[in-house]
Structure formats: structure tokens, C-alpha cells
Amino acid sequence: MISMPLFKKNLKSNYILLLVFMAVLAMYFSIIVGMYNPDAMSLNDIMLQMNLPQQMIDAFGFSVSDSSFSGHIVSFFYGFLMLVFPMIVYIIISNKQVASMVDKSSMAYLLSTNNSRKKIIVTQGLFVMFVVFLLVLFVTIFGSIFCLIMFDEYFILSEFIMLNVGVLLLHLAISSICFLSSCIFNDTKNSLLFGAGIPIFFILINMLKDVSDKLDFLKYFTIYSLYDPNAWINSNNIIGSAVFLIVVCLFCNGFAMHYFINKDLHI
Amino acid sequence: MSVIKVEKLNKDYGNHKGVFDLSFDIERGVVFGFLGPNGAGKTTTMRHLLGFIKGDSGQCLINDRECFKNAALNMNDIGYLPGEISFFDDMTGNAFLNFMGEMRGMKKFKKKDYLIKFFDIDTSIKIKKMSKGMKQKIGLVCAFMHDPDILILDEPTSGLDPLMQNKFIELINMEKENGKTILMSSHSIEEVEKTCDKVAIIKQGRLVAYEDVSQLVLNRRKIYRIKFHSLLEVNNFITEKINVLSHQDSVVMVEVFNDINKLIDILSNYKIVSFESVVMSLEDIFMTFYGGENND
Numbered sequence: 280m281i282s283m284p285l286f287k288k289n290l291k292s293n294y295i296l297l298l299v300f301m302a303v304l305a306m307y308f309s310i311i312v313g314m315y316n317p318d319a320m321s322l323n324d325i326m327l328q329m330n331l332p333q334q335m336i337d338a339f340g341f342s343v344s345d346s347s348f349s350g351h352i353v354s355f356f357y358g359f360l361m362l363v364f365p366m367i368v369y370i371i372i373s374n375k376q377v378a379s380m381v382d383k384s385s386m387a388y389l390l391s392t393n394n395s396r397k398k399i400i401v402t403q404g405l406f407v408m409f410v411v412f413l414l415v416l417f418v419t420i421f422g423s424i425f426c427l428i429m430f431d432e433y434f435i436l437s438e439f440i441m442l443n444v445g446v447l448l449l450h451l452a453i454s455s456i457c458f459l460s461s462c463i464f465n466d467t468k469n470s471l472l473f474g475a476g477i478p479i480f481f482i483l484i485n486m487l488k489d490v491s492d493k494l495d496f497l498k499y500f501t502i503y504s505l506y507d508p509n510a511w512i513n514s515n516n517i518i519g520s521a522v523f524l525i526v527v528c529l530f531c532n533g534f535a536m537h538y539f540i541n542k543d544l545h546i
Numbered sequence: 547m548s549v550i551k552v553e554k555l556n557k558d559y560g561n562h563k564g565v566f567d568l569s570f571d572i573e574r575g576v577v578f579g580f581l582g583p584n585g586a587g588k589t590t591t592m593r594h595l596l597g598f599i600k601g602d603s604g605q606c607l608i609n610d611r612e613c614f615k616n617a618a619l620n621m622n623d624i625g626y627l628p629g630e631i632s633f634f635d636d637m638t639g640n641a642f643l644n645f646m647g648e649m650r651g652m653k654k655f656k657k658k659d660y661l662i663k664f665f666d667i668d669t670s671i672k673i674k675k676m677s678k679g680m681k682q683k684i685g686l687v688c689a690f691m692h693d694p695d696i697l698i699l700d701e702p703t704s705g706l707d708p709l710m711q712n713k714f715i716e717l718i719n720m721e722k723e724n725g726k727t728i729l730m731s732s733h734s735i736e737e738v739e740k741t742c743d744k745v746a747i748i749k750q751g752r753l754v755a756y757e758d759v760s761q762l763v764l765n766r767r768k769i770y771r772i773k774f775h776s777l778l779e780v781n782n783f784i785t786e787k788i789n790v791l792s793h794q795d796s797v798v799m800v801e802v803f804n805d806i807n808k809l810i811d812i813l814s815n816y817k818i819v820s821f822e823s824v825v826m827s828l829e830d831i832f833m834t835f836y837g838g839e840n841n842d
Binding site: 282284288383387388390391396544545546 | 593596597598599600617618619621622624625626628630632633634636645646648649650651688
């Protein structure tokens, strides 16, 4: 079903990028979650004292309504950082997996072997999903260990795992859009225009909608609205959005593969 | 039995680009040269055979299997050298070849090692640091190393120095003896003469000629540039029974069909400084080959 040599090659040419981003995620997680102090004033107040405008704090999702430990993690890590960093990784990798190879004609070598297009493209697509899974799994494991050591009395493992299951589905859905773009376009330029443009557009809308109540209607224009971290923590009202994210992921990946298998390749 | 068969293939990219109503077939064990200027549709035809693109109409068959649907199955028997060389840059030559071997599920690497020695390649260098000729040699090893029955080579000698071009010709002749079927595109009539049994000329996507190479060589018009020792000799020479195209000072251009011996006989009576054949464009050769027939 998949080509192991190709999967291994993907791993080999991307592991440095993955390690760097895992290190960055671990660092931010430690710093930001490590700042939690139930007795001190909230980070929101600290930022206000630094004369940062409230709207800016809101845009980055750093406004805290919930002073619990979970609330702290959600606001400061899952509101922005955990949305953006994995996204950068799979934008880069999705483009490399297909469009860049077609652009540079190196895809010709893969297809001149006795592996079907289907096998090649399924391998490439699964690798993107694997990367998303790996990053979220890493944060889940690292985060759990970090929190168990530092904030044992406030940390609830099951809530944290659910939070990450949610973010995993979100990223699988968005990465499938990047992969679809990579499969449709024959050059890096157009692949990135949509493959990076759409997710970045979504995240900008997501930031903008938090700035003011008047912009609340924008939530209908971004896929990030389908991930409400607080809902996932409480396992409350998540089925609908989870199903929707899974459908997006399956549809985009399926369509991407179907499109690639049947298209003309000028390589 | 034909191994490669193209039937009434059409692929229109607009602007007279593409291939139009193209048909030819290649028998087992034949080395087939595909000649034509840039943008004539040689690569496009090869991409059809490899199943990278679908024709608008008509069909391509390899071993009687339709090419687009059976691409992966066909690849068991095909070695392909792309016209544009771009590998996975971050690999060394050896890592790339091993990777391709793994992708193909190859068990035996004897031929790979043999070819690396044959072309005298240093495979420990990163591909992005290699010169064009070295990359081309890596590409050739990659196309031949799994010992396929059919070879599709897109401008195989581009970037190779003359020594390596001869090595390549040696390799093709060796493979021919082993009964391989080879389709190669080229700009160079000399290269085709030395290797191919049959030749097809393609121009603006249409087949304009299809011949045995032996016929081509036999009927070939050649032009020679002869420099004489003195003007007096030139004046004598141009009265001989020979096709003189032009003469200026002590240099004479002579046209010869089929038999060069007559010219040599005549020349033996003269004192000449130099004697060289003029490289002719493909089109010139074929226009004369077909008696100036209008192929447009």
C-alpha cells in the first residue's frame, strides 16, 4: 500500500526540520506553562501593565477568562502558538512532497520505478499526516511529563489529552488543504499561494475575530472556529466539529490523491 | 512483434505545440533514433510512453499494454533517462542510486557497480555539487542498472564529453547485442548513425520521416570543404565533372551523393591543403534525402 523506501527517504530529508520545531514547541511550552502561578495576577494583567493594548492581547488569544491551570494552558499555548508552529511545518513539507518534486521534475524518477502513482501519492500524503501526528504526540507527551513534574496538583491528564486530540484533528484538516494544493499545482509558486495562503488567511481571520465583538461574525470564515479548546477540555459539544474536521481531512486528501493519479505530469 | 507501438497519437497544447497524428512502432531488439529540433514533441511522445500524460486521442502501447493505465506494470521492463536532470539534490550519487534500487525492489546490484566503473563516476559526491556531465552519467546508470528490456532515453549524450559519448555508444551497442529495445532522442545525426537501426524525424509534432539508418547513410548528401594549394588548381578543379557549390579564393565547397570515391580519384591529381566535411543540420539532410519534398 505504501512504499517504505520512499517513506524512509521522506523522514531522512525532513528530520532536521522536525527536530527544530519540536525543540521550539518544547521551549515555548516550558516557558509559557511554567509561568503559571495561581496566586499571582494573570498574564493578561501583566500585559496590560506593560501598556499593550487589550485588542492585541485578545488577537493572540492571550486573554484569560479562566484562571485555572487548564485555562492558562489553553489561553497561552493552544490559542496561538500550537496553532501556528505545526502549521508552518506541514506547509513546508506538503509543498515538498508533491508540487516541488513535479516542479523540479524529480517526480519522474519516482514514477519511473514500478510503483503506481497511487502508491507514491498515498505514501506522500500519509507522511504529511504522520508529521502532524508526530508533532501533536510530541507536545502531548512532553507537556504531560512537564506538567506532572511542575504542576502535579493542578494538572488533569485526561483533559490535556482531549485538548490535543482536538488540535490533532484541526491540524489534520488544515494539512489536507495544503496537500491538496500541492497535488493540484505543478509548481511551487502556485502550490504555496494556496497551500500556505489559505491556512494563513484562516489564522489571520481567527486573530481578527477576537479583537472586537463586532467582528464576531468572522468566525464563520475560518476553520479554526471548529476548534474550541475549552470545549475539548470539557469534552463538551465536540462531536459536531470533530466530524466536520474529519470530513474535511478525508475529502481533501481523497480528492488530492484522485486528482494526482489522473493528471498529466509534464516531468 | 512490436514492443513499442504508437497509434494516431494526438496531444494538442495549442500554438502548434504537442504531437499530431503520430504513429510508429518499434520491434524487439531495435535501436530507434528519434530526431528533431527542440520543441518538436520528442519528449512529449516519451512522456506518453511512460504514462506521465494522457493523449487527447489515439493510443500508446508497450508490450501491448496501454501506457497510462499500466504505467507501474510497464516500468518493470523500462529504464528511463529524463531529458532534464534533477535528482534529489541532498543525496550523494551512491545514496540516490541505492534509493532508486530500493524503490524498484532490486536484489542484484552487479550491473550498477559495473556501470559506475564503466563510466568512471565518483558516486560519493553530493549530487548538487556535481557537474552536468556527472549528473548525466548518474542518470544513465539509473536507467540501465536494473537491466530492463526497454530503454527510453531522452537526449542521453547531452552534457557528456566526446570520450564519454563514445563510451555511451559502446554501451548502447552492447545492450543491442543483448536484444534490448531502445528508443533514444537526439539532436545529432552522427550519434544516431553510430547506434541506431531505424530513425524517425519529428517536426512540429508530426512524423516527417521514418527510415532505416543504413538507407540514410547510403543516400546521404555530404558537403566537403576543400582548400587547394593554389588558385590555378582551383580553376582546373571546378571544370571537373563534380558538383561544385561555391568557390572563393582557394576554398571550394563540393556536394557528393552516395559515392565519394569519384571525388577522391579526382582529388588525387591535385595538391590540397585541407579536406573536411561540413556539419549539416538535420533539416538539410532530410530535405535532400526526400528530394526537397515539402514536409511542412
